[in-house]
Amino acid sequence: xxxxxxxxxxxxxxxxxxxxxxxxxxxxxxxxxxxxxxxxxxxxxxxxxxxxxxxxxxxxxxxxxxxxxxxxxxxxxxxxxxxxxxxxxxxxxxxxxxxxxxxxxxxxxxxxxxxxxxxxxxxxxxxxxxxxxxxxxxxxxxxxxxxxxxxxxxxxxxxxxxxxxxxxxxxxxxxxxxxxxxxxxxxxxxxxxxxxxxxxxxxxxxxxxxxxxxxxxxxxxxxxxxxxxxxxxxxxxxxxxxxxxxxxxxxxxxxxxxxxxxxxxxxxxxxxxxxxxxxxxxxxxxxxxxxxx
Amino acid sequence: xxxxxxxxxxxxxxxxxxxxxxxxxxxxxxxxxxxxxxxxxxxxxxxxxxxxxxxxxxxxxxxxxxxxxxxxxxxxxxxxxxxxxxxxxxxxxxxxxxxxxxxxxxxxxxxxxxxxxxxxxxxxxxxxxxxxxxxxxxxxxxxxxxxxxxxxxxxxxxxxxxxxxxxxxxxxxxxxxxxxxxxxxxxxxxxxxxxxxxxxxxxxxxxxxxxxxxxxxxxxxxxxxxxxxxxxxxxxxxxxxxxxxxxxxxxxxxxxxxxxxxxxxxxxxxxxxxxxxxxxxxxxxxxxxxxxxxxxxxxxxxxxxxxxxxxxxxxxxxxxxxxxxxxxxxxxxxxxxxxxxxxxxxxxxxxxxxxxxxxxxxxxxxxxxxxxxxxxxxxxxxxxxxxxxxxxxxxxxxxx
Numbered sequence: 208x209x210x211x212x213x214x215x216x217x218x219x220x221x222x223x224x225x226x227x228x229x230x231x232x233x234x235x236x237x238x239x240x241x242x243x244x245x246x247x248x249x250x251x252x253x254x255x256x257x258x259x260x261x262x263x264x265x266x267x268x269x270x271x272x273x274x275x276x277x278x279x280x281x282x283x284x285x286x287x288x289x290x291x292x293x294x295x296x297x298x299x300x301x302x303x304x305x306x307x308x309x310x311x312x313x314x315x316x317x318x319x320x321x322x323x324x325x326x327x328x329x330x331x332x333x334x335x336x337x338x339x340x341x342x343x344x345x346x347x348x349x350x351x352x353x354x355x356x357x358x359x360x361x362x363x364x365x366x367x368x369x370x371x372x373x374x375x376x377x378x379x380x381x382x383x384x385x386x387x388x389x390x391x392x393x394x395x396x397x398x399x400x401x402x403x404x405x406x407x408x409x410x411x412x413x414x415x416x417x418x419x420x421x422x423x424x425x426x427x428x429x430x431x432x433x434x435x436x437x438x439x440x441x442x443x444x445x446x447x448x449x450x451x452x453x454x455x456x457x458x459x460x461x462x463x464x465x466x467x468x469x470x471x472x473x474x475x476x477x478x479x480x481x482x483x484x485x486x487x488x489x490x491x492x493x494x495x496x497x498x499x500x
Numbered sequence: 501x502x503x504x505x506x507x508x509x510x511x512x513x514x515x516x517x518x519x520x521x522x523x524x525x526x527x528x529x530x531x532x533x534x535x536x537x538x539x540x541x542x543x544x545x546x547x548x549x550x551x552x553x554x555x556x557x558x559x560x561x562x563x564x565x566x567x568x569x570x571x572x573x574x575x576x577x578x579x580x581x582x583x584x585x586x587x588x589x590x591x592x593x594x595x596x597x598x599x600x601x602x603x604x605x606x607x608x609x610x611x612x613x614x615x616x617x618x619x620x621x622x623x624x625x626x627x628x629x630x631x632x633x634x635x636x637x638x639x640x641x642x643x644x645x646x647x648x649x650x651x652x653x654x655x656x657x658x659x660x661x662x663x664x665x666x667x668x669x670x671x672x673x674x675x676x677x678x679x680x681x682x683x684x685x686x687x688x689x690x691x692x693x694x695x696x697x698x699x700x701x702x703x704x705x706x707x708x709x710x711x712x713x714x715x716x717x718x719x720x721x722x723x724x725x726x727x728x729x730x731x732x733x734x735x736x737x738x739x740x741x742x743x744x745x746x747x748x749x750x751x752x753x754x755x756x757x758x759x760x761x762x763x764x765x766x767x768x769x770x771x772x773x774x775x776x777x778x779x780x781x782x783x784x785x786x787x788x789x790x791x792x793x794x795x796x797x798x799x800x801x802x803x804x805x806x807x808x809x810x811x812x813x814x815x816x817x818x819x820x821x822x823x824x825x826x827x828x829x830x831x832x833x834x835x836x837x838x839x840x841x842x843x844x845x846x847x848x849x850x851x852x853x854x855x856x857x858x859x860x861x862x863x864x865x866x867x868x869x870x871x872x873x874x875x876x877x878x879x880x881x882x883x884x885x886x887x888x889x890x891x892x893x894x895x896x897x898x899x900x
Contacts, residue, residue, distance in 0.1 A: 209738050216730045261783050324751045326758070326784035335762075346762055419727040421755050429724055464731045470692045470720040 211343055213465045214458060219349035219418060221457020222356040226411035227434030228441065228449035229359060230404035236444035237380045237400045240298065243305040244285060245408055246431015247312035252278045252409030253327065253416045253426060254320060260328055267330040275409040282405025283398050290401075291394070309428075316424035324423050327416040352414045359407060360450045367446070372399060380444070433460075436480050442493025451491055548847040549590045552577070552836060553617035554829075555608045555632065556624030557600040565825045566624045569646050570595040571818050572826030573621055575810070576833035586840050589847055593833075598623060602631040609635050617641075618847065618854050619840075621832050624825065626650045633659045640852030642859060644836060646829035649696075654881030658859050661883050662832035662871070663824075664797065666696055669772050670703030672887050673745065673795050678711025682768060682793075683743030685716045687736030689729065689756065691748050692720035700747035700772055716741050721752070729756045730763070737765045746771045750778035757788040773797065773824055773887075779895065786895045793900070795887045797871035798827035801897045802890070810870055824871070831869030835877075838865040 227249065234242045255274040259265040265273075289308050293301045333347030367373035375396045378386040387393050415430055416422055433456065441452020456476060463475035483490065554573050556566030577593040585591060594615055596608035605628030609620070620636055620643040623629040629648035636643040637656040644660040645653055651665050664672070677683060688704065691697040701718070708715045716739035719732035733756065736744055744760075744767045746753050753775055760766070771778075773796035779786050800811050800821045810830060814822040836858075843861035845854045862877045869875055872885030889900040 209734065212734055213731060216728075216734070219730075220728055257783070323782055324754070325782040326754055328783065344763060419755060420758050421727060421751065423751075426727075429727070460725075461728075461731050465735065468720075469732060470722065473722065473724055 209465075213461050215343075215345055215349060217458030217461035218454055219346070219352055219457070220461060221437075221454035222349075222352040223411060223415045223418065223430065223453075224434045224437045224457050225356045225450045225453025226352075226359060226407060226414065227430055228438040228453045229363065229446065230407045230411070231435050231438040232441075232443055232446060232449040233363070233400055233404045233407075235438070236446075237376050238290070238397050239380075240290065240301045241305060241435070242290075242401075242404065243302070243431070243435075244308035244312060245404065246427035246429075246434070247309050247316075248278050248281060248285075248405050248408040248427070249412035249415065249430065250316060250422075250424060250427035251281060251312060252412035253422050254316065255409075256330065256413050256416075257325060257327060257422055260330070261325075267332070271330060271409070271413055274413060275406045278409035278412075279402045279406040282401040282408070285405075286398055286401040291397075309431075313424050313428070320424060322423065324421055327420040327422045329417040329420060330413055331417050346418075348414070348418045352418065355410060355414060356450065356453075359410070360446060363403075363446050372396070376400060433476070436476070439490055440480055440483055442490030445490070445492040445494070448490055448492035455491075549592045550586060550618060550840065550847050551592050551594070551616050552619045552621055552833070553609075553612035553615070554593060554595040555598050555605055555612070555620065555622035555628070556595070558595065558597040559599055562600040562625055564823070565647060566597070566600070568823050568826035569622075569624050569829040571814065572810075572822055572830040573646075573833050575813055575817065576830045580833070580837055586837050587844070587846070591837075593621075598628050600625045600628060602628045604628075605632050606635060613639070618851055619836055619858070620644075621646065621829065621836065623648060626653060629653045636855075640855040642836075642839075642855040644832045646832040647825045651882075657879070657881075658855055660835070660862055660877055660881045662828045662835060662875075663883070664773075664885075664887065665882060666699035667703040668882070669795065669887065670700035670705075670747065671707040673700070673747070673770065673772060674704045674707035674711050676795055676887075676889060677743065677745070677770065678708075678713060681712065682770070683741075684713050685739065685741045686713050686743045686745055687717035687719065687739060687741035687767075688715060688745045689719045689721070689732045689736070689748070690746075691722065691726070691752065693722040693724075694748075696774065697747050697749075704745060704747065713743075726752050727755065729759050732756075733760050733763060733765055736767070737763065741767055743768045743770055746775065749774040750776065750781065754778055754781045754784050754789075757792070758785075761788050768793065770794070776800075776824060779892065779897075786892075789892045790895075792892045794890050794892075794897075796824065796890060797885065797887050798824040799888070799890055799897045802888070802899060804899070806868075807870055827870040831867065831871050831875065834869055835862070835865070835867050835875070838867050 230245050252274045255277050256270045259270040259273060285308055289304050293304060331348045331351045333351060335347055336345040367376060375391045378391050379393055379396045383393055437452040437456040438449050440456055441448030459479055460472050460476050464472035554570055556569045557563055558566045558570055573593060577591050581590050596612055598605035598608045605623050609632050620641055623632050624647050626648040629645050630652050633653060633656050637658055642658055644662055646662045649663050649666050654661055688701055690701040705715055717735050719735055746769060753771060769792045771794040775794040776796050776799055778789050811822060839858045839861040842865050843857035845857045863879050867875045875883055875885040877883055890897045891900050
């Protein structure tokens, strides 16, 4: 029974990683850049929900909706100001800029909200599910997080397969220049990708903070790194890969902590990552892309 | 592609490292800078006063500790002077900033020596204190640190501590739990990446062997994974622990209380001085902390007269609530006073003569302070005081 509890905890943590990883993977797949500021957009989303719910007394739904809108706009603004001018620059320059944006957001939050830890109010009011006569408890947050994760993944895949904008994303991801020649508005497509990715960050942030109720300006940093790991693990650029990578990462982390060592859980997670990359460098579901000479 | 991914991973590691640095500094909130210069003394007619120097970080990341120490020390010195000084001599106090840096601390020590310091109350943080302790030993200067809690600090004979050493708090906690029969099965959740936390944990487990309870789970977390404690709590619960010992800071403790509540796990939670502050976590549901016990030398909300007088004076002068560091500094100044009275030294004696006399006198005195009644000192420099056990009742700290 303990094992099942650990497994559920792992899936709960993994689902949050998966939602964040979806954002990473979308942006990477289409814009071919790693948006390290993604984790900090999560933090901004959490502060919006915190301020509106605890400060203004809003309900959970309007607070989350506002948070998604603000994060979406923030994602577009970051893309326009920081990344768009670097579209032709080396990947390294873009990467450094992303790290810069990440620090900018953290320090801006530090300035506005202070370093004090805030205790986050859970936005999920679903009661916990008790199984096997109370021996196994699945919290409402876990259920909502997992469902949200699956629904978001399915919606994203449908969006990309069935809509014109989704097809444009696919085209841009395969060949930016060719897509432009075919009449795809590359800039608008990349902006849309950032908008979707950042909106997802808001959702992920709210669910993360509901499950692990603490909020500081650095809240997004570690989950961001872990989710990035999950995205690479599952095959960066692949949407189902992000889901599988995220959930596997969460489960490995929790089981490692429970059965091997509570001190070494992070080491175990990253060791698994290294092994996967050695055996299958493109990740579990990643496509092997041969560089053209 | 392979190359790109490995490059990105390297960058990810770099970000992770920096993020770690950032979050370790977030425990301190903005502390008001202390007014460090003191000129509030009426020197005796012949110009002879006791000159006490203070060294600690009043700027930088640890400023919240240094500022509290200097402010509280100033309050103690002013009180002593108002009451007629020590043996009829007025006391002068001067503080120097070391930004918690060993090299700057030694510089601060030298500049205080030029000022004419006879006794050192400092330094506030451990690493600089070890460096300065070697200098005071060379000069034979008497030194008492309010808050440097490592045992490395008091290796020299002339150095004393006003605070508990880290190991001491672990032993005291185990003894308190054992003597009061609070539990039979105890789980420990600690931060293995923090010296304070792992130091207490080690001595707690060691002392637990001598007490009537069993440590059924020792679960760690690190600075990088301090948001999810469900696994650690699950283990504690399945091992049947009826008390969970948390030698950690209040930020993580607030999450643990929240998650335990979500799991429906209701053991007694027991913490140390790092737990002081849990009621001030913004938006934290303080009813979750109900019944939480903590062993700490000082709590600003305590209802005894001495604490209340100190806290209200501190608030009036500096507009802030004093923390444990301030209380330790206040007691350190009174310990110096008691030692001077016991030894009968006068300001015209040389620094090393005063030092020798005070070192001898320290083991003979007993001080009733903010952080304990009847504090006495060992020749090793360690303080012996009974930590106060507090319990959170109706959203406030109450003495047990």
